[in-house]
Amino acid sequence: MTETRLDQGELITAEIIRNSLETVCKELSATVENTALSPIFTLNHDYSCGVFYSGDGGQVQLLARDQAVPVHIFASLDSVQIMFETFPDDIREGDVFLVTDPYMGGTHCPDWTIIRPVTVAPGVTFLTCVRGHVNDVGGPVPGNYNVNARDVWQEGFRIPPVRIVSAGEHVGDIWETILANTRLPAEVRGDLMAMVGACQVGERRIRELARKYGVEMLRRSVDYIVDYSEKRLRATIAEWPDGSYEHTGYVDHDFAGNRDVPVRVKVTVSGEEVVVDFDGTSGEVPGFINSPTGNTISQVFTALTALCPDIPINSGFFRPVSVVLHPQTMVNPDPPAPVGNCTLTPGTTIIDTVMKAFEQIRPELVGTAAVDMNGARCFGVSAATGRYWVSSDLAATAMSAGGARGTDGWGGWAATFCALNLPPLEMFELQFPWEYVLDEYARDTAAPGRWRGAPAIHYRRRHTDQMRCTIYNGGARNTLVGYAGGGDGAGNYWVIREGEADEMTVTESCYAEPLSVGSLLFAQSGGGGGWGDPFEREPAAVLDDWLDDIVSTDGARRDYGVVIDPARQEVDLEATRRQRAGGGSRSPAAG
Amino acid sequence: MRPAFAAAVAQIREACPWDPDPVVAVADGEGRLLSASDGRGVASLESVARFVRRSFAADWGPGSAAVSNDPFVGAADICEMTLVSAVPDGLALARVRVPDLGGFDFGGVAPGALDVWGEGARFPALRIAIDAGQRAEGRALLRLNSRTPRLLDRALDALGEAAACGAEVLGERSALESERLEAAAAASAALGALRPGTYAAEVEIDVPGQPPGPAVRAALTVGEEIELSFSESDPAVERPLNSTAPLTTDCSLAEIESGVAGFRAAPGALEAISVDAGAGTIAGAELPATTSLARFLTEGAIRAAVQDVLRQAGGAERTTTWWEAEGSQAFAQLIDPADLRLRAERVAWLVELEQGDDDD
Numbered sequence: 035m036t037e038t039r040l041d042q043g044e045l046i047t048a049e050i051i052r053n054s055l056e057t058v059c060k061e062l063s064a065t066v067e068n069t070a071l072s073p074i075f076t077l078n079h080d081y082s083c084g085v086f087y088s089g090d091g092g093q094v095q096l097l098a099r100d101q102a103v104p105v106h107i108f109a110s111l112d113s114v115q116i117m118f119e120t121f122p123d124d125i126r127e128g129d130v131f132l133v134t135d136p137y138m139g140g141t142h143c144p145d146w147t148i149i150r151p152v153t154v155a156p157g158v159t160f161l162t163c164v165r166g167h168v169n170d171v172g173g174p175v176p177g178n179y180n181v182n183a184r185d186v187w188q189e190g191f192r193i194p195p196v197r198i199v200s201a202g203e204h205v206g207d208i209w210e211t212i213l214a215n216t217r218l219p220a221e222v223r224g225d226l227m228a229m230v231g232a233c234q235v236g237e238r239r240i241r242e243l244a245r246k247y248g249v250e251m252l253r254r255s256v257d258y259i260v261d262y263s264e265k266r267l268r269a270t271i272a273e274w275p276d277g278s279y280e281h282t283g284y285v286d287h288d289f290a291g292n293r294d295v296p297v298r299v300k301v302t303v304s305g306e307e308v309v310v311d312f313d314g315t316s317g318e319v320p321g322f323i324n325s326p327t328g329n330t331i332s333q334v335f336t337a338l339t340a341l342c343p344d345i346p347i348n349s350g351f352f353r354p355v356s357v358v359l360h361p362q363t364m365v366n367p368d369p370p371a372p373v374g375n376c377t378l379t380p381g382t383t384i385i386d387t388v389m390k391a392f393e394q395i396r397p398e399l400v401g402t403a404a405v406d407m408n409g410a411r412c413f414g415v416s417a418a419t420g421r422y423w424v425s426s427d428l429a430a431t432a433m434s435a436g437g438a439r440g441t442d443g444w445g446g447w448a449a450t451f452c453a454l455n456l457p458p459l460e461m462f463e464l465q466f467p468w469e470y471v472l473d474e475y476a477r478d479t480a481a482p483g484r485w486r487g488a489p490a491i492h493y494r495r496r497h498t499d500q501m502r503c504t505i506y507n508g509g510a511r512n513t514l515v516g517y518a519g520g521g522d523g524a525g526n527y528w529v530i531r532e533g534e535a536d537e538m539t540v541t542e543s544c545y546a547e548p549l550s551v552g553s554l555l556f557a558q559s560g561g562g563g564g565w566g567d568p569f570e571r572e573p574a575a576v577l578d579d580w581l582d583d584i585v586s587t588d589g590a591r592r593d594y595g596v597v598i599d600p601a602r603q604e605v606d607l608e609a610t611r612r613q614r615a616g617g618g619s620r621s622p623a624a625g
Numbered sequence: 626m627r628p629a630f631a632a633a634v635a636q637i638r639e640a641c642p643w644d645p646d647p648v649v650a651v652a653d654g655e656g657r658l659l660s661a662s663d664g665r666g667v668a669s670l671e672s673v674a675r676f677v678r679r680s681f682a683a684d685w686g687p688g689s690a691a692v693s694n695d696p697f698v699g700a701a702d703i704c705e706m707t708l709v710s711a712v713p714d715g716l717a718l719a720r721v722r723v724p725d726l727g728g729f730d731f732g733g734v735a736p737g738a739l740d741v742w743g744e745g746a747r748f749p750a751l752r753i754a755i756d757a758g759q760r761a762e763g764r765a766l767l768r769l770n771s772r773t774p775r776l777l778d779r780a781l782d783a784l785g786e787a788a789a790c791g792a793e794v795l796g797e798r799s800a801l802e803s804e805r806l807e808a809a810a811a812a813s814a815a816l817g818a819l820r821p822g823t824y825a826a827e828v829e830i831d832v833p834g835q836p837p838g839p840a841v842r843a844a845l846t847v848g849e850e851i852e853l854s855f856s857e858s859d860p861a862v863e864r865p866l867n868s869t870a871p872l873t874t875d876c877s878l879a880e881i882e883s884g885v886a887g888f889r890a891a892p893g894a895l896e897a898i899s900v901d902a903g904a905g906t907i908a909g910a911e912l913p914a915t916t917s918l919a920r921f922l923t924e925g926a927i928r929a930a931v932q933d934v935l936r937q938a939g940g941a942e943r944t945t946t947w948w949e950a951e952g953s954q955a956f957a958q959l960i961d962p963a964d965l966r967l968r969a970e971r972v973a974w975l976v977e978l979e980q981g982d983d984d985d
Binding site: 175 | 737738742747748751769
């Protein structure tokens, strides 16, 4: 690497600039949250913001990002690059671009990337960027999770790099074309405006930085910032033992009849560099779990950033790592393979598999970094208002946090994967036609570990209007994995029309199933894996879980070797010692 | 047919062998249709032309071109693409079917589609040329949403070249205006010969291999004004049988031409009769209804209903319907989703054509 050298004073300025760029990202993020229309933005926070940079027309680099959904912002790097290449000499001040195609740095069709180039001097271009998951982008299935898709056209409208704002003016027919291809044009227009507006706020801040510190200092600082991350990661890798570390994970099914689809990873550490090779991974599959390169690489870096939490994340972080993706495989498909579910599946399995390989190198740093693999989209027309609606209720799918060294899994998503928010149930009850009946931890479902995973959540709602429901479920059998001897998560499933004659348990998928007024929908979202040997868990922690009804008396004995006296509500230490010494009847997985 | 139109139609047919029935037309600067290569699509072409002009009110001049495939603007279904090109003194239009624009199934025929988005991508009015130069972004958007991007390119190129004939045809502007007036007068005279009164007919949509579909109800009022209304038809359905107002009007004019001596489905004919497709009905469906099988199937019912009311009003007595004479055969050959063999053959042929273009 060629290192950018700064003097002591400049180093301080560079660090201020680095933090300023991250603050710009936070302001972008706040702007989107405060101005977007749809709950998927305002409540769930399913979007990410970043600042990118290209010097002298060179390769685009990620400089800073807000705490967000890594799969969004890492993959955006390719989208920004492709936008740059599509309009090489045709970018003017005030232009804003949009690109969404999964095969152009995208992930799946609903993830839209908005890019605003900010040229502060010839050859010094920053790019403010928001990638967000819009609620519907046309195609056959409302919400775009088409469990029957066999090509990408069955997943929604595809948008190559297009200019949506030209020198400050909206490009009318492009906007109208885009909005003609969503079932929710008013909502999506609002979200799109929010993203465009946020990028404009970002532009203002970048120009302020250029004015304050000067273009040359800004340019040298960003070179330094990126080099610094590279240097830090190289130093970290150099401490890891050279060698090859392999793991194979499995995806439950591909939504087209193929089961236990393998994701194979070989991590090779050599000096200051790492190669992550996916040789042995399944070829392209017919169903919608193919992962385009942007998604695959992003998932790899999601795992890696979790292993190195104190290194600033930017393009310098990516330099010492090579990801080898073999053509026409599930993790590097050719168009038009369907990809709609890639962020969840195989995204989760990719992260888990990379983590499991690194478990052999840094077991104290690994843990569930992925998001859970189940999801549902419901849609209908409100009987009261006539309004068409599409909903993703993340409350049903929330429980992916696993145990990590030093902490139990908490009630929500794994922090590494995302900064998604669980929606306030009351807000969803106001906006969508259902009432929540149940939303609580289920006993004996937490993945056992010295630090256990989050318990599975049991969720039930009653519908107050008719609707249809599409479910795309993974992780029923190949659940979120445990680490360092911890057990695996409980797994996911759904029950639609619970208690009715035509009740249906869904462990894989259902498509546009009708749900009537009064019907019940139940979900179990399984929880991340445990970390460490559960028989090493502090008995007092097990007692706390027992008191909180997270573990039963039998479960404490079986999974943790801890004998609890229910009458006295305390641990029988002697019986526990004997139980643990004998190994008990240990369960590798809860639930 | 005007020689310039004939040449343009031949040109499109040669480039797009999958569609034997392209149409070309010209309109004035506001989209009022002046002349067309034949009577099919008189209403829907004018609807598209007017929509495009409204969409690009301020920024439109010679060298501009836009395309539209939106059933709720004027296409019969998603795969019917109309190009509107600005030429001196007006607009040139050219229409051809394109092999595919995404959606659930190849070719936009998607019996399982929940709504129009399941049938493919909608382009209400997308500009593909500005100042006589290609607009790459427009083409890229279209191409990316087609399973047959090269055939789509061929079609767009052919439409563009065919539209060039518009300038030549519009050179005879005064003759075109006279023809339009004559067509309106002839239509008025022909319809005036019908017996005054109100006549009603009901025809269920014949869906091969399935129970009959919803009913189309036509009411023809012959008086000082002549009005054809479909407002009593059954509501739009969650099946791809829904006809939009422009298609229903086109079908009606075509059937009147067959059943009323002296009436020509030509620009100007709509000045003699008002057609109310019935908003929200199977004959006047609105967004987001599915439409992919309306062409032929619902058209068959609309034309049969119109044939019936015309007969009651003193029009021609005919023993066969359009569906029996033409529609069913064309439907079977082109889009019948029940005939998998024919469908598969046609798709395979189009894919081969696409790959042939690829090899080129």
